Amino acid sequence: MQPARLLFIDDDVAVCDVMRTTLTHRGFEVVCVNSGAAALAALEHEEFDAVVTDLNMPGMSGLELCQRAHASWPNLPIVLVTAFGSMETAVAAIRAGAYDFIAKPIQTQELLLTLTRALEHRKLKAENQQLRETVARFKPPADMIGDSAAMQELYSMLARLATTDATVLITGESGTGKELVAQAVHRSGPHSAGQLVAFNCAAVPDTMLESELFGHARGAFTDAKSNRTGLFLQANGGTLFLDEIGEMPLTTQVKLLRALQERKVRPVGSDREVPFDARLISATSRDLETDVSEGRFREDLFYRINVVRLQLPPLRARGKDALLLAEHFIARFAQQFKKPVAGLQPAAAERLLTYTWPGNVRELQNCMERAVALSQGEQITLEDLPAHVREFEGTKFVLPLENPTELLSMDEVEKRYILQVLQAVGGSRTNAAAALGFDRRTLYRKLKSYGVE
Numbered sequence: 001m002q003p004a005r006l007l008f009i010d011d012d013v014a015v016c017d018v019m020r021t022t023l024t025h026r027g028f029e030v031v032c033v034n035s036g037a038a039a040l041a042a043l044e045h046e047e048f049d050a051v052v053t054d055l056n057m058p059g060m061s062g063l064e065l066c067q068r069a070h071a072s073w074p075n076l077p078i079v080l081v082t083a084f085g086s087m088e089t090a091v092a093a094i095r096a097g098a099y100d101f102i103a104k105p106i107q108t109q110e111l112l113l114t115l116t117r118a119l120e121h122r123k124l125k126a127e128n129q130q131l132r133e134t135v136a137r138f139k140p141p142a143d144m145i146g147d148s149a150a151m152q153e154l155y156s157m158l159a160r161l162a163t164t165d166a167t168v169l170i171t172g173e174s175g176t177g178k179e180l181v182a183q184a185v186h187r188s189g190p191h192s193a194g195q196l197v198a199f200n201c202a203a204v205p206d207t208m209l210e211s212e213l214f215g216h217a218r219g220a221f222t223d224a225k226s227n228r229t230g231l232f233l234q235a236n237g238g239t240l241f242l243d244e245i246g247e248m249p250l251t252t253q254v255k256l257l258r259a260l261q262e263r264k265v266r267p268v269g270s271d272r273e274v275p276f277d278a279r280l281i282s283a284t285s286r287d288l289e290t291d292v293s294e295g296r297f298r299e300d301l302f303y304r305i306n307v308v309r310l311q312l313p314p315l316r317a318r319g320k321d322a323l324l325l326a327e328h329f330i331a332r333f334a335q336q337f338k339k340p341v342a343g344l345q346p347a348a349a350e351r352l353l354t355y356t357w358p359g360n361v362r363e364l365q366n367c368m369e370r371a372v373a374l375s376q377g378e379q380i381t382l383e384d385l386p387a388h389v390r391e392f393e394g395t396k397f398v399l400p401l402e403n404p405t406e407l408l409s410m411d412e413v414e415k416r417y418i419l420q421v422l423q424a425v426g427g428s429r430t431n432a433a434a435a436l437g438f439d440r441r442t443l444y445r446k447l448k449s450y451g452v453e
């Protein structure tokens with residue numbers, strides 16, 4: 001690491017000499033000048049990490065120097081050395097933009113402590129600013145619609161991810177946009193020059209999975225007529241997207257873990273290991289934490305793939321995004337079907353907001369495709385929506401005390417409510433625990449005591 005560069009200002013040459021020796025000895029690079037004007041000139045021409053200035057100097061005072069320097073270099077920490085006991089100047093120093101002040105005569109330990117804090121503060125400030133700039137520069141992908149708080153959160157995560165090639169796990173209910181997000185992560189990251197190789201782990205029989213992933217050597221099994229390059233190697237220099245990773249059988253999971261740990265794959269039937277360089281993004285609509293605790297998914301693999309988690313909110317948690325998405329799909333299908341449809345009638349819009357969308361964005365998309373195809377007017381009406389959406393009346397929560405003659409114990413009330421919440425979130429224990437304000441362990445314990453597996 002480079003030593004921190006200090007600019008030290010005092011009109012007393014003797015003080016400068018002592019401080020130069022002391023601070024150099026402590027690992028700083030020190031430049032001393034004897035007036036405010038000389039300090040400003042030095043700051044113009046050189047980079048410094050911090051400034052320590054005396055207060056009382058002929059010509060420009062330390063306070064004025066502090067004001068001027070702070071105006072031009074707002075991130076530069078300035079420490080003022082004040083005469084002992086002058087609270088007023090101390091307050092004035094902070095107002096003038098000083099980071100801190102110390103009393104004269106300078107105590108080396110105190111100065112070092114103050115400087116360490118000042119430099120740490122400066123570093124954090126710079127890091128924060130950089131992060132803010134990346135986030136501000138990041139535009140949500142054009143094909144991703146939604147400005148709800150839940151989606152803003154996702155965009156901000158995507159922005160932070162843009163400079164890394166971290167391993168990402170995307171989770172969320174079916175149809176929430178996991179594949180779309182995987183594409184966005186790939187496009188914005190450092191591996192974007194390479195290909196995105198997408199593979200659905202549920203789409204091939206278990207017996208073929210390993211040869212798909214790692215490739216195989218000629219003659220490895222009956223149908224292996226020639227060598228085959230697996231997906232890991234096809235994705236070299238780019239990204240491998242393993243969709244539905246929760247469906248992978250345990251035997252393949254072991255091999256996947258090994259490949260990820262060693263950054264090498266061994267094609268089926270070959271004794272050669274081949275290194276690969278691909279980023280891994282995986283996705284699942286399963287509750288992997290539950291699968292881990294129930295032994296269906298390896299915990300060590302889970303930690304490997306779950307480095308950065310992007311949890312996609314269900315559509316019903318995205319408020320008015322449903323309408324933005326509906327308008328977006330209507331415009332798209334109107335163009336595709338060459339129909340003069342634009343927008344929704346209020347009754348239809350209202351229904352889209354009350355319906356719970358178990359199939360999420362994909363269901364909404366299908367629903368709008370059908371509506372545009374059926375539409376005979378210029379706007380989508382309630383009648384254009386499928387019956388189960390049209391007739392949907394909102395979720396009914398049957399509160400345990402609905403029947404006042406049935407007196408229940410607190411435990412029974414709790415049990416019924418917990419089971420209702422579990423059902424409402426589609427069986428996801430992670431989401432149920434979050435809604436109930438329990439940790440998952442507590443939820444498990446309770447479910448077990450109810451005999452729920």
Ligand SMILES: Nc1ncnc2c1ncn2[C@@H]1O[C@H](COP(=O)(O)OP(=O)(O)OP(=O)(O)O)[C@@H](O)[C@H]1O
Pocket residue numbers: 143144145146172173174175176177178179180181285325361362365
């Ligand atoms: N925010 C969004 N803006 C626009 N289109 C979206 C958005 N989210 C999803 N879609 C569209 O909805 C459809 C479903 O998305 P996607 O296939 O990414 O979901 P998924 O979570 O991978 O679903 P599954 O779990 O069923 O595989 C796609 O056509 C996708 O383009």
Ligand SMILES: [Mg+2]
Pocket residue numbers: 178179243
């Ligand atoms: Mg998908």
